Amino acid sequence: MTATFSTTVRAGLTGLALSLAVGAHPISAQTTSHDEVTFTKDIAPILQRSCQKCHRPNSLAPMSLITYDEVRPWARSIKQRTGLRNQMGVMPPWYIEKNIGIQRFKDDWSLSDDEIAAIAAWADAGAPRGNPEDMPTPPAFIDVDEWEIGQPDLIVSSPTVEVKGQAPDWWGMLGQVDSGLTEDRYVAAIEYKERNDLPRGVKSDTVGGLFVVHHSALTTMGPEDGPREAFTWPVHEVGRNADIFDQEAGPLLKAGAKLIFPSTHLHSNGRDTSARLEVGFKFHPKEYEPTKEVEFLFFGNGPDIDIRGMEDDQRMDAYFTLPENTKLSVYEPHMHAPGVRMCLEAIWGTTAETLNCSGYDHNWVRVYKYEDDAAPLLPKGTILHLTGYFNNSLTNPNVADPRNWSGSGHRSVDNMFINLLQAIYMDDAAFAAEVAKRDEQLRLTGGVDIGCLLCGTDTAAPTAGGGE
Ligand code: HEC
Secondary structure, eight states, X not given: OOOOOOHHHHHHHHHHHHHHHHXXXXXXXXXXXXXXXXXXXXXXXXXXXXXXXXXXTTSSSSSOOOSHHHHGGGHHHHXXXXXXXXXTTOXXXXXXOTTSSOOOBTTOOOOOHHHHHHHHHHHHTTOOOOOGGGOOOOOOOOOTTSOTTOSOSEEEEOOOEEEOSSOOOEEEOOEEEEOOOOSOEEEEEEEEEEEEOSOSSOOOSSGGGGOSEEEEOOEEEXXXXXXXXXXXXXXXXXXXXXXXXXXXXXXXXXXXXXXXXXXXXXXXXXXOEEEEEEEEEEEOOTTOOOSSOEEEEEEOOOTTOOBOTTEEEEEEEEEEEOSSEEEEEEEOEEEOTTEEEEEEEEEETTEEEEEEEEEOBTTBOOOEEBOGGGSOEEOTTOEEEEEEEEEESTTOTTOSOTTSOBOBOSSTTSBOEEEEEEEEEEOHHHHHHHHHHHHHHHHHHOSOOXXXXXXXXXXXXXXXXXXX
């Protein structure tokens, strides 16, 4: 598995990489043979932080990336995958574009430009090991099968399903189960885990190949509730990360609640599989009382989706006017196989700001949770503008057959174009207080606060200039 390039080719590549690295990052210009990028000093810490959660024995990814001997054969492939930045296939799976919009998110494991350049320089220099004494101490692992939200206070399991190795996709209701909860509790975070009997650490081109539940919706109902009181939680999707709710807006899980899985999509993956979905709830302390409600501002999708066959660069737009002053806590692009990119823009009065743009890879559904002091603060009347980009051509490996036209629908071969935004609404006084806090933060740190539309203006109340 060692590299077999001729010396000339390798020297050429190294020269190219160095000049690129020098151009982009002056610090690398000091890199000499005495101070080269090495595995033990520079690369191992990056892999520990951003890769080994999945790339370790018997985990989700096809190979372990812990020891030098494990990593060395993958050096070029690692350079290629990390260099994709925000595009389909990038490792780690995180698609936020770094040159525009808000950059501060919870649980952000993406690589900085410097780290991407260091990996490239290291691979091009022949992936040197370096001094073993530089090797960082191994981190305490959190395995992909463990909970990102920490050990849940309550875990409820769905009924077990058996999925044949070869079978058509299945949609339906997975049933309902008792939570066993004996007192009302407010939920700080929720996470889903599919537990199945498939072997781990095997080669699969997609993360979906290791699971059978493509997605599942979840609602809960208290013992006295009718269907109209049912609460809908964020949906489980394969490859999706956990939800942490806004600190002020923990939803209620009622004593004696039932969990209902009203709409589930199961798919075969080549082996007979037995699986169930675990739902983990992390609670707020018992004395906690929410002051706000979490709002699910899902918008975008329409029956008008019209994705033509064999065409790249197709675009759709959607709009939504905020009925209240809003703090966005979650940005979650939701598309299907042809989806490759989405942008969200906020328009208010004469201001238009791009809040975020992100790539999209239907293999990996990502929830991006804004840091509390970076979450967009949008006055009532703000128009949210969503732009979706679709590639329904042979260059998109996620599309099964790009010759097909596709419209709106639930199957993966149909399309969706939605952002599953989560938010809280605020009255004028609470909103003005939040904006004042951000203004104070700006006064101390300088710069701009993307998404805080009234920051730096004299507009205290949002009625002064917005368009309705
Ligand atoms: C959330 C889990 C996860 C994280 C984090 C992650 N990977 Fe991966 N990686 C996977 C899975 C699953 C695959 C195979 C499916 C795919 O390519 O999407 C994969 C594939 C790869 C491949 C291609 C392997 C092949 O067979 O060609 C490379 C290279 C890679 N990862 C490197 C990295 C590096 C480097 C990092 C950190 C900077 C990283 N990964 C972070 C799960 C992960």
